[in-house]
Amino acid sequence: MISRLESGEEDVHGQDWNSLDQQAQQAYLDERRLAYLSEQVVNWCPKLGTALANEEVIDGKSERGGYPVHRKPLRQWMFRITAFADRLLADLDTVDWPDSTRAMQTEWIGRSEGADLDFELSNGSQLRVFTTRPDTIHGATFMVVAPEHPIVEQVLKDSPDGCDANAVSTYVEQAASRADVERMADQGDKTGVSLGITASNPATGESIPVWVADYVLMGYGHGAIMAVPGHDERDAAFARTYGLSIQTVVASGSEVEECFTGDGTVINSSTPALSLDGLSSQEARTAVTEWAEQQAIGTRKIRYRLRDWLFSRQRYWGEPFPIVHDEHGGIWPISETHLPVELPPLADFAPEESDDPQPLLAKAKDWINTTAGEAGVDPTLLDPTTPVTRESNTMPGWAGSCWYYLRYCSPDFDSGLVDPQAEKYWLADGVDLYIGGAEHAVLHLLYARFWHKMLYDLGFVSSTEPFRKLFHQGLLTTWAYQRSDGSLVPIDEVEEHENDLYIETATGDEVTRIIAKMSKSLRNVINPETVIEEWGADTLRLYEMYMGPLEASKPWNPRDIVGVFRFLQRFWRLAVDEETGEIRAGDEADDGIERQLHRTIEKVGNDIPKLAFNTAIASLIEFTNLATSTGTLTRDQLDRIVRTIAPLAPHLAEEIWHRLGHQQSVAQAPWPDFDPSMLVDDMIELPVQVKGKVRSKISVAADADEATVQEIAMADERIASLLEGETVRKVIVVPGRIVNIITG
Template sequence: MQVNRLVATMRANLKGNLNMENTYNQVEIERKWQKRWEEDNLYKVNEHSDRPKWYALTMFPYTSGDLHIGHWYAMAPSDVHARFKRMQGFNVLHPIGFDAFGLPAENAAIKRGIHPYQWTMKNVENMRKQLKTIGAIYDWDREVITCQPDYYKWTQWFFLKLYQHGLAYRSKAPVNWCPRCQTVLANEQVLANGTCERCDEPVVRKDLEQWFFRITKYADELMQHEGLDWPERIKTMQNNWVGKSTGTDISFELNIPGVEEKEIRVFTTRADTVYGVTFMVLAPENPLVEKITTPDMKADVEAYIAKTRRFTEIERLSTEKEKDGVFTGAYVTNRLNGDKVPVWIADYVLAGYGTGAVMAVPAHDERDFAFAKKYNLPVKVVISPPDWNGAPLEAAYTDEGKMVNSAQFDGTPNKEGIGKVAEFLEEKGWGKRTISYKLRDWLISRQRYWGAPIPMIYCQKCGIVPVPEEELPVLLPEDAEFKPTGESPLKYCASFVNTTCPECGGAAKRETDTMDTFMCSSWYFLRYANAHIDTAAFDKEAVKYWLPVDLYTGGAEHAVMHLFYARFFTKAIRDMGLIDFGEPFIKLFNQGTIISNKQKMSKSRGNVVNPDSYVSRLGADTVRCYLMFVAPWEQGGDWNDNGIAGINRWLNRVWKLATEAYTPNNVDEEEFRNLQRIIHQTIKKVTQDIDKIRYNTMISTLMEYTNYLGKVKDNGSVSQKDWEEAVKTLLLLLAPSAPHLAEELWLQTGHKYSIHNWKWPEWDETLAQDEEIPIIIQINGKTRDKVTVPASITEEEAKEIILAKPKVKTYIEGNEIIKIIYVPKKLLNLVIK
C-alpha cells in the first residue's frame, strides 16, 4: 500500500504541472498495441471483400516537419469515424500521405543549404513517426508522397492529358506576382486585401507568358452541387467564386478615321438603362485605349496608365479609393438614341471581366454617379423613382421603377425592360445576350524549383512540344543551385534546360516553370486506391471500387482552392473517359480550429500546444477523447489543460471499472431492467452521434454510462454475467475513441483479440424504451409539479392522476379550467383563470 502510494506520487510528480495520477500506464499500453497491430497488419485493406466499401479521407498534411495539435484535431476524430464504420461492417479505406512540394522546402534550401528533397523527406520521417502515435487505422502501404518521382511522373502525365484535350494552354496575361516568393500566384492564392496567401507580401501585376488550365470550361458544372452532402457555406463560396451573371453585350458605334475597330462592346446586366448612358469607361489595360486616344489627350492617358501600374493590388482594389480617370478624347455613339458619348479610362473598370469596358449610367449606378459628379458629366434619368418630379437625383437610383426617356420602352417596368431591350438589340444586331463569369482560368505556372516540372519543350523549329509520355518523369535536377536572389534555380541549371526536341531532334530548351502544388493534391485521392501501380497514374479497377470518397474532412480554408481544383480535375478526366464519376467527394465536413487561450496558436504568442508532450504523459487515447469532447467538431475548441485532466480521470475510472473485481450483492430484477434499458439507450445515442459527427455529446454519453456503471458496481445490484455484458458494451462503444485502452481492457476482461474486429453493438428499440416516464405538470405554462407514470398510460388516466394531486388541487381551487393540453409522454398544461 505504502509502496503503491509512493509510486503513484512519483508518477504524478513526473507529470509536471499536470497534476494527475494514473491507475494504468497508458503510454506503455499504447506502444504495445501499436506494435502488435502493425505486426499483425490489422489495418491492412484490400479490395477483395464482400463488405460494402467506405472511403474516409482526411486532407493530407503538408510536410512542414512537425505534427501540431491542429493536425491531431483533423485526424483523430476522422479516425474515430473510420473505425466506427469499420466495426459496423464496412471495408474501410482511411489512407494517409504527404503534400510534399512547396515553397518552404526551397526557402530552407536557400537559407540553410539543405536540398529541398532532403529537408522534405526528413520531415516526412518525423511526421510519419508522430502520426503513428495517434493510433489510427492508416494502411501505410498506401502512403503517397507527392514529391517522389513515382508520384510526380503522373502529375506530369495528367498535365499532358489536359494539354492534349485543350485544357492546358500558354498565354501572356497580367498575373499576380509576389515579389517575396518570386513567383506568380493563382487568383485564389491572393487574399482579399491583395496580399500573398503564403507570406502576406503585397502582390503586384506583371505581364508574363504562363500556363493555364481551362477551369472556366466547367464554370457552370462547378456551381452544381446536386447529390453532394456539403456544408451550405462552402457551396455558396464556390458559387460566388464562379460569379455567374446573365446580361447583354451591347455594341457602341466607334468611328475614328484610321482605327480598324468600328465598335466598342460592353457587358451589362442592366440593358434597361441603356438610354441613360452618358459616357463610357474602358479599363486602362484595354488594348483599344492606345488606338482611340486623341493626340491632345495622349500625355494624360499615358500618365494615368503608368500610375495604375504602380499601384499594388491592395490600393487598386480598395473600395475606399476615390474613383478617378481621364478622358481619351474619343466618342462612341449609342445606337439606340444616337447620343454621342465620351470615352474615358478608369481603374475601377477591370480588364479581366466582361469586355474590359462599361457603359456608364450615372443615374442608376453608384460608381458611375460618383464618377460623373467628380468630372461634371451629365446624369440622365431613365428609370423613374416613385413620385419622381423630374428633379436631378441626389444619388444613384438603383431600385425598381418604370422606364422613361427610353423611346418605345417608356412605361415598361424596368425588370421587364432588361429582356425587352436585349431582344430589341438582338433583332437589330446591336447586341447579344451573354453570360459573364468572375472565374478566371487556373494559372498553374510557378517560377520555383520545388514542384513538378511542366513537361514541355521549346524548340526553335517545332515550337512548343510536349515531352513524350514514355520519357516521363521529367526529373528535377539534383545539381541545381539555390541562390538567395530567389530566382528559380531551374532557369540557370544548364543540365536541365538544355535538351533535344522530341520531334526534330535538334537542340531545344525545357520549360523551367513547375506546377502549382494544388495540381498534386487534385488527384491524390485516386492514387490511394493503389499507391504502387507503376503502369498508370491510378488503378482503374481499384478506383472503380473505392471512389468517390464517401467522407472527406478538412479545414474550410480550401473552399475555392483545393476543393475547387479537385472537382475541376475530376470532371476533366471524366470527360476524357478515364473515370466514370464527376464528383470526387460525396460528403464534406469542415472541422473548426483548435485554439489556445482564446487565441490562434502561434509561436510569437507562445501558446502553441505540442501534442507529443501530452501523448507521452497522458497517452493518445486521452488526447483523442479530449479533442472530441472539448467542443462540437465543426466549431473548433479552446485547448485547456484542466479539460484534458477531466478526460484522464474518466479513462482511469473506466480502467478501474473493468479491472477491479465485481461483487454481486442484492441482485435485483428491476435493476437489471434499468441496466438493460440504459445499455440500449447508450448504444443508440452513441451510434447516432458518431453517425452525425457529434463527438462531444457522444463522449458525454459514454461518461454518463460510466458514471452509471460506477453506481451499479457500488451496489452490486446485477448478476456477474449482466455486469460483464455491461462492461463489454462500454468497451465496444469506446473502441473507436480510445482504441488502445479498449483493446487492453478487452483482453483483460477475457475476450479474444482484437476488439477492433468485433462487431459494433446494436440497440433494440423495445428494450431502449422507458417503462416509466415523468410527466411535467404545468399551470398556465409554468412547471409546478412532476409525476412518474407508466409509459403506456392513456390520456384519461394521466389526467385523472394529475388532477387528483393535492398540489394541483391547490392551484385549481377557486379557478376555472379553460383548457387542458396533454402531450403524451411529456407534459400536461392546465390553463386556468
C-alpha cells in the same frame, strides 16, 4: 468553317480543316486546349520568387507568407478551368456541402447574365462593353474604359481635338505602376481622365463622352462599360466627382432614391430607336437584347468571374512539366514511357528574391538544354537529334492535392492513375466524407472538382464530383493576452494571478485575456506531442472530440483535459482490478445499468455517424458514473461497453478487450446490439404546467392515454390546490412530454 464549328454545326469536313494552314490549325486547337501557354499579366511575388494564381493572392499579398505581389506580364501555363464554369456551378447543387462553402464557390465562379453591346465612337472605331443591365441603356450617359484598354493607346496616337494627351498618358502610367494593394486602399474615391472622344448611345442617338478610369478592370468583360450613374453606385460616384449627367430610367416604386440599383419599371426610355417605358426591368432586358441582336450591335452573353487557372510556378519543388520546346517555338510532349520527368539535382534550390521573373530550374543548364531523343519525345513526332529546351516552370502544390484521394484507392497500382476496379469500389459516388478546413473553399476544393470533372470526361473516374459530403472542422483557438491599447502579448510574457488578474511580466501592467487564433508569434500554439506525453493518446483524442461540435471553433483549454483523463481512469477501474490487473466482473446484471447500457449503445451509435462525438462521450461518461456508483458490470456488459467506447478511446478499449480474453482486435468486433424496448421505462415522470409554468411532476405509465394522464395530473395534490377557485379552460396533454393546464 470556324464559325460553323462554333455554332455547333457538325457537317464540317476534313478538307475544310486541311484547307487551313498549320498555324491556323494550331491556333484553333490552342484556343481550346485545357492546358495552354499564354502571355499573362501574373501576380508576381518577388519574395517567393514565383507567380501565384488569383486565388492565392489575398488583399494584394501572397496567401502564404503575406508578401507583396505585383503584376507582371509573363508567359505561363494556364488551365482552361473557365470551360468548366457552368458545370462547376451547376453541380454544386448535387453535393452535400456546407451552404457557406457552396456560396463561396458560387460567388467565385460569379456567373452573370447580360449582353455585349457595341457603341460607335467618334473616332470611327467601335467600343464593345458587357452589361448586366441592358434595360438601363437609355440612362447610359458616358462610357468608361480601363487604363489598359487598347482604345486608350489608339486615342493617344491620334490625339484628337479635346484630348489632353498628357493627362491621359500620365494617368495610364500611374495606374499601371500602382500595386493592387494601393488600388484597393482608395476604393470609393474614383479617379479618371476624359479621352476627348464620344460614343453614340444607340438607344438615344446622343453623343456621350468616353473616359478612362481605373475602377474599370481590364480583366473582366471587355475592360469597358457603359456607365449608368442613375442605377449603379460606382458610376454614380464617378459622375458626381466629374459632374457628368445622371439620368433616372428605372422607377424604384417607392421614394426617390439617388441611385436605385434594383429592378423596377422603366421610365424616360422612349426614343424613336427604342421604346421601353412601362416595361419591367426584366422585360426590358430581354427587349433591349433582342433589339440589339436585330440591329447587329449586340448579343446575349453569360459571363463568369472565374478566370483561367495559372498553373506554373518558378520554384524548384514542384512536378516538372513533361514538355520540351524546339527552336521554332514548337511545343512537344514527352512520351508516356519516359514519365515521370524528375527534377534535376541542384546545388542551390532556394528561391531567389527577384523582380525579374525567372524559373529556378533555368539554373540547371545541362538539364534544360537537351535533345528530343534524350528528353523522351516520341521519335515519330520529332527527330531525336533535334535540339530542344525543357520547360523550366514547375507545377504548383495543387497538382498533387487535386488527385491524391484517387491514389489512396490503389497506392501500389503501377499501370495507371488508379486501378479501375478499386476506383469503382471506393469512389463510385465520390469520396463519402471529406473533412477539411474552410480555408480551402475556393482553392483546393474548386481545383480538385475541376480535375475530377476532367478525369471523368476522360473516363478515369466514374463520378462527376470528387467529394460527395464535405465537412469543415472548426479552428482551435486559444488564450492570448491584450494590452489596453489593443496590442497582443505572447503568452509566455504574462503571469496569471488570482481572481483572473493577468500581468505582463516586463511592464507590470494588467492585460486582458482574450481568445485568439493559435499563432507562432503569440507562442500559443499547442503541440499534441506534449499532451500525449503527459496524458496519453486516448486522452488527447477524447479531449479534442469532447470540446464541442466538430464544426465549431473552440478554445483549447488545458485545464479541461483532466476531465476526460479522469473519465478514462474511472472506466479502467470499472473494468480492471487495480491491485491484480484482473477483470472485475459481477455475476448479476443490475436492471438499471442494463437499461442505461442499451441507451448508451444507441446514443453512441447514433452520434458517431453525425460526427457528434462530444455528446457520444457525454453519454459514455454518464454510463460509467452510474455503473461506478451502483456496482460492478457483468462480463457480458463489459464486453459490450468496451466495443462501444472503442472508436473513441481505441487504446484503452483494446487493452481491456484482450484482458477479457479476446484474441482479435476490438476493431474487428461487431458493434453491440441494443433492444429498443430497453430504451423506454415503464413509468415516466411528466411535468405538469399551470398557465405555462411547471408546478408539479407526476408519475405515469409510459403508454398511458391522454385521459388517464389528465386525470392523474388534476388529482395531483399541488395542482389541485393551485386550481382551487379557478376555471379550467383547456388541458393540453402531449403524451410522453408534458401536461399544460390553462385556467381563467
